[in-house]
Amino acid sequence: MYRNLLVQLVDRCIEDFRAGAMTEASLLKLRGVLDRSSGQRQHLLYLQAETSSVESSLLGMSMVVDGEVDDGPEDPDGWPYKCVLDAMGDGWRVIGFPDLGRVINMSEPQGAVCDFILEKWD
Amino acid sequence: MRTHDCPPTLNDSQVLDFCRTGFLMLEGVVADGINKQTLNYLKANESPTLSPILNEPWFVEAVICNPQTVGAVRSLLGSDFRLPGLMSNHREQGPFRAAWWHVDGGHLERPELTSLQVFYYPQDTPLEMGPTEVLPGSHHLTNTAKAMGHLGRLTGSVSTAAPAGSIFLTVYYIWHRRSRATSSNLRNMLKYNYFRTQQPQRDWIKEPQFNPMDVDYSSPVSLFGEQSYHRKATAKMFFWLCGKAEHFNVSGGQSWPFAGTTHQRVDEPPNFPQALAF
Numbered sequence: 001m002y003r004n005l006l007v008q009l010v011d012r013c014i015e016d017f018r019a020g021a022m023t024e025a026s027l028l029k030l031r032g033v034l035d036r037s038s039g040q041r042q043h044l045l046y047l048q049a050e051t052s053s054v055e056s057s058l059l060g061m062s063m064v065v066d067g068e069v070d071d072g073p074e075d076p077d078g079w080p081y082k083c084v085l086d087a088m089g090d091g092w093r094v095i096g097f098p099d100l101g102r103v104i105n106m107s108e109p110q111g112a113v114c115d116f117i118l119e120k121w122d
Numbered sequence: 123m124r125t126h127d128c129p130p131t132l133n134d135s136q137v138l139d140f141c142r143t144g145f146l147m148l149e150g151v152v153a154d155g156i157n158k159q160t161l162n163y164l165k166a167n168e169s170p171t172l173s174p175i176l177n178e179p180w181f182v183e184a185v186i187c188n189p190q191t192v193g194a195v196r197s198l199l200g201s202d203f204r205l206p207g208l209m210s211n212h213r214e215q216g217p218f219r220a221a222w223w224h225v226d227g228g229h230l231e232r233p234e235l236t237s238l239q240v241f242y243y244p245q246d247t248p249l250e251m252g253p254t255e256v257l258p259g260s261h262h263l264t265n266t267a268k269a270m271g272h273l274g275r276l277t278g279s280v281s282t283a284a285p286a287g288s289i290f291l292t293v294y295y296i297w298h299r300r301s302r303a304t305s306s307n308l309r310n311m312l313k314y315n316y317f318r319t320q321q322p323q324r325d326w327i328k329e330p331q332f333n334p335m336d337v338d339y340s341s342p343v344s345l346f347g348e349q350s351y352h353r354k355a356t357a358k359m360f361f362w363l364c365g366k367a368e369h370f371n372v373s374g375g376q377s378w379p380f381a382g383t384t385h386q387r388v389d390e391p392p393n394f395p396q397a398l399a400f
Contacts, residue, residue, distance in 0.1 A: 046272045050345050059345055062274025071220060071274035071302075079275065115272075 006033060041066060045092050045118040047084050052098045052114050054084035059114075084116045092118035124205040125319060131193025134324075134332035140198060141233075141359040142341050144261035144293035145280075148190050152242070152287035156184040160244040164211060164310050172209040172312065185242055186314070191289050195238055197326040198291070198363070199318040206240075206314035213310050216303035218252060223276070224267035229295035232261065233359035233367075235318070239294045242312040246286045252303030253283045254311065259343035260297035262355035270297070278342050323365040324400075334360070335394045339379045350380040361398055369397035 009030045016022040048060035061079050063070045072079055081087040088094065096117030132140070140146055152160075163175060175181050185191075186205055195203055226239065247253045257279045281301060282290055292298070294315070303309065339360070341352035354372055357379040361370045371393075374380065378391035 046274065048273070048276070057345075058277070060273055060276040062272060069219075069274075074275065076275070076277045 006030075009033060040121050043120045043122070045087055045120070047081070047087065047116045047118065049084055049098075049114040049116060052100065054088065054094075054116070056083060056114070058083060084118070087118055092120050095119050123319075124207070125202045126187055126192055126196075126205050127202045128187075128189070128192050128196050130197035130326040131190065132197035133327035134329040135337075137197055137326050137363060138337060138339075138356075138360050140291075140293075141356045141363070142339070143258035144296045145256055145258045145290065146194055146292075147282065147284065147290045148194065148288065150285045150287045151188055151190040151289055152185055152244075154287065156180070157244045157286045160185065160312075161310065164213070164244065168213065170211055170213060172211045173207070175209055176206060176314075185289075185312075188289065191240070191291070194291055195240075195316045198235060198238060199316055200320040200322060200325065202319050204317035204319055206316060208314065210313045211310055212300070212313060213308065214252060214300065214303070216251060216305045216307050216309065218300070218303045220252075220255075220274075220302040221300040222267075223257075223270040223273045223297050223299045225265065225270075225295045225297060227267070232295070233355065233362045235293065235322070235359065235363060237294055237315050237317045239292045239296075240289060240314055240316065241282070241292070242289045242314075243282075243284055244286060244310055244312070247282075247284055247288070247309060247311070249281055249283045249301070250303060250305040251283075251307050251309045252301050253281055253309075254298050255279050255281050255301040256292060257297040257343060259341035259352065260346075261293035261295050262341055262352055262359075263297070263343060263346055265297070277345070321365060322363050322367075324363070328400075332400065334398060334400060335378065335390060353379045364398075366398055369395050371395050 009026075013022065013026055013030060016026055043066070044064040046060075046062045047058055049058055050056040058076070058079060058081070061072050061081075063072060081090070084094065094116060096115065098114040098116065102113050136146075159180060160175075163178070163181070164172075167175070176186065182205075230236075241254060243253070257276055259278070276297075282288075284290070334357075339353040339356040341356055344352045357372075358367075358370055361367060372379065373393040376391075377393035381387070381391055
């Protein structure tokens with residue numbers, strides 16, 4: 001997300017330079033974005049859902065926020081999201097989908113296999 | 123080989139319940155005096171491997187052969203079961219964070235119940251001291267410790283927070299972890315195994331009204347697995363314990379034991395193997 005913004009700003013600077021319209025303000029803007037992006041951290045959200053649907057109920061959760069592992073509230077009623085779709089609506093981006101090869105095993109019941117992994121950067 | 127025998131204390135329903143949950147808590151069954159004696163021994167022996175305590179007659183009599191405990195062990199493992207030969211102390215100084223969910227190494231096929239994993243708290247172990255957390259019913263789920271490290275909160279998990287002298291029995295491969303401790307207290311938790319020496323048979327306390335055709339085989343972790351399969355897993359384990367594994371057969375659909383007991387049938391569930399009847 002930030003990479004796209006940076007490329008966009010650099011492209012604009014190049015266009016301004018070619019047009020002879022490069023100003024200190026456009027370079028300061030670029031530096032401001034660079035300053036912000038260097039402080040960014042990745043946060044992870046692991047959600048175990050009942051099925052591979054992003055709307056299905058959650059069976060488990062844990063998070064990595066600001067570099068710390070956090071199990072979240074003990075009581076499932078207090079978990080921040082009720083399903084994967086809720087988390088997506090709050091800005092979490094799905095980066096890992098349940099391994100369906102593992103889910104589809106008819107020989108015996110499986111455990112907590114519908115694992116979604118989501119990330120956020122800020 | 124050190125073995126023990128005694129009368130069974132669990133009945134059909136309680137054995138079935140153990141098959142459903144894989145977990146049995148016996149609260150405060152060890153006398154206070156023995157808990158204190160154990161704690162004194164642990165102060166003098168801080169090693170996590172503690173097998174010499176199994177040569178202490180007072181400990182063997184009051185803890186290893188604790189009547190409520192061995193009665194349950196006898197019910198689940200049969201007569202002349204083998205006594206523990208190894209003892210570990212999961213001694214942890216609080217505060218500490220929750221450990222990873224895991225199944226212990228060396229777990230084999232199910233539904234055979236060839237051993238029991240047993241835990242003993244010699245001191246009061248409330249939530250703030252980080253008691254073990256277990257997921258009842260998870261012995262029916264397939265997973266490996268290496269694939270469980272990212273798990274955190276799990277719906278249906280229970281704490282084993284309990285008063286001093288509590289002992290709990292589990293299926294060896296139940297999912298468990300040390301929970302978070304917020305206090306600075308020292309937590310001791312002794313862990314040991316009993317082993318089966320005899321072929322399984324229904325030699326626990328029989329209940330005249332117990333009818334295996336219409337009891338509830340559902341598991342607390344039913345939502346984790348494919349719909350209704352947990353009933354099959356529970357029933358399979360129960361009949362293995364009854365010594366009838368070779369007669370266990372299911373035909374799927376709405377037949378026994380998949381349909382459960384919540385649906386009010388107008389007749390008996392189809393395809394109950396008659397060889398399993400009591």
